[in-house]
Amino acid sequence: MSRGELNISRWLEAHSDRSAGLNTFARNAILADVCGDGDFRLVLTDVRLEADKRSRLKVYKGTLLTSDQVLPDIPSSLISFYSDELEPRVPSIAVACGSDLLIYKNNKPFYKFCVPPSPITPLEEETWKRFGEPNCDFAQVMTDLKSVRFNQLSARSQELLTLPPEQVPEYITRFTGLTPLKTSPIVSMTTLNRFSEDKSAIACPVLGTESGIIYILDSQTFTILHQADVCNVRTTPAIIKTAGMFDVEYRIVIACRENSICVLRRGWLEGKSLIQMTEDIVDMVLVPGDNFIVVATASKFLHCYTKRGQRVWSAPVFSPVTCLCLVPLKHLSTHLIAVGLKGGSVHLYHGRQPVDYTNSPDSPSALVFGQLGQEEHVMVVITMAGTINFKILKRTADFNLSNQDKLAAPTLQTKPLPLPKRSKLFIEQSMRERQNPIEMHQSFQEDLVRLRLTAARALVHSLTDQSGAGNAQEEIKLSAQVLGLGPKFTLILTLENMNAEKPIYNFLVVFHAKPSVYKLSTYVVFVPLIPPSLSYKMETKVTEVLTNEGVPQPPQAIRVFVMRKEQANPVLAASINMPPTDMTGLLL
């Protein structure tokens, strides 16, 4: 069996449970060593949206469900992180439910962090004060409340405005005297390593709220280390990814529900919009190493951007993308991207190239890849129909990546550009450029403008200069000289063969002049063979036709054509401006 053959799947089907009945969304399944025994577990949230059912936090050991806990609210996101360096290393699991972050350790509830409430509008505060006053006209005060923008109200006021009128008084009296709090639910979450890139290094939870605020928390004390707005306009962070370390330098890349991608760096209080997409963002991953941002859109495309937001490539996919997942392959020192597609398949991309695919029972809703149990390369696929499917990457799979690299590079780039080696001169020059960039740029621009001016002048000069006309293709040049004061002139033409190798022959020169003005001794001159790099001179006598009164006519041009025999198109044409006849000379 040869390694990496295409027809044989690279994935071993380890287990599939169609009756799992899971309802798990992207970023709600993780692989973590929750017991600290090196036996990695699958942790996921099983969401129930029905009012009478509760969402659950489930832990799988291998393929078996070993723990199932009820969650107080609908979870939005799930992370795991190490908060200390105590042995054995046990990571914390954190679930975002509403505006609370529930932290579990050793599978037990451990701590609860609440997102700080934001101030309510003065008008809303005022209305709730008035509700408390005796003989308050609720309907009147409520119209005031309606003048506040709905999304700026607290949850309590929002609910009040949606209640049927008969329930309003009862609802209001329940809360009289209590100022409402406006909290914003956590909508997305990730982790950011604190001071080491290590996989099991201490990391900080990073939360994004509906109102567009990013919080970075201390993983031990759960205090806010840093708080920033996603962007200068209000946007909701739907997907957050991080790179770098909190204590050194980091970047938080945020895909927003409004289809922009923002970046937040160390020390910033407000993120910067990097990319504005026209299509809906389905999922996003950051590729470590290259720092590329790969985005899947609702229009069946994968787009790849640099960390500065320049597009690197776009690749169409076969059907709508449901989720993405990074597949790090340390032994091949590369990263693939698993793309879950509607209809039930998972395609693996190496850069823009699809390198493999594997089936899933139906459309995947969440994908995770990593260590599960003792196996390092496990992909867990949870589908929309609730199936859980475990696949193991074969030890022998290499994805033909060495061949793929060659295919992936555009043909033009396979040849390296003939760039000269960096000389000392070049390096010194670039040093100087770095030192005085403005002056050097200005002087370069000045020289460039000068060069353009010189070129333009030369062009004008050669256009107006009659002495020489040439045909670069035929490599001949014609120059003319007019001798005499008139009415008799001598016209001397010089035809030069500029080609250094070939002689020219079969040429003739034809003169055109108005017979009423000039009379020429010859009108056609047959040019003999001109050897390479030599010239031939010919002479024509021109006599100006004087009127009966002996008055010279206004001077005119004589046109000269250099022709090849038996060809109608001239090879070269020139017109010679004749000087006016000097009447003073005539009179003498």
Place this chain on the structure above:
Amino acid sequence: MGLFSKFAFFLGVRKKEVNVLVVGLNNSGKSTVVNHFKNEEERVTEIVPTVGFSVEKFQNQNLAFTAFDMSGHGRYRDLWEHYYKDCHGIIFVVDSSDRLRLVVVKEELDLLLQHPDICNRKIPVLFFANKMDCKDALSSVKIAAGLGLDKIMDKPWHIAASNALTGEGLQEGVEWLTQQIRDVVLNKS
């Protein structure tokens, strides 16, 4: 069997020395199994994951075993095949509680059985369905079915449920292997 050992065998010098290869995925209990066969005084109390491989010697019924305890970690499994040529028997240790990786075990077993140094030899293979004490362990019958052992026609094989921590099942398995190797060796001479 190498030329030298054949020669030695005729001369009766190394009459009772046999090589067995102990393979299986990482964490299946190979080192624990091998450790159990060693003399009381040579046994180690704490077993750490094997890096590369380690060589251990032990005796059973007048046969001197040299066991090559191979690391089962993914990146070391390539090493196994280098020892196929010179071994007289294979002990394949399976963690019967690791349901997830049963497919990986099957994949590795298939690669082993298809290897040119193995496929045409009548080499005995002993399977230990280890960790039988774990509560979600699969029975040896289920493991045999999962690995498709019934399809192995050209080699003698045997599966024994075992607990390498207490030694349960190990002796029975090794006795079978000793008998097989003896038969093969005797037939050849």
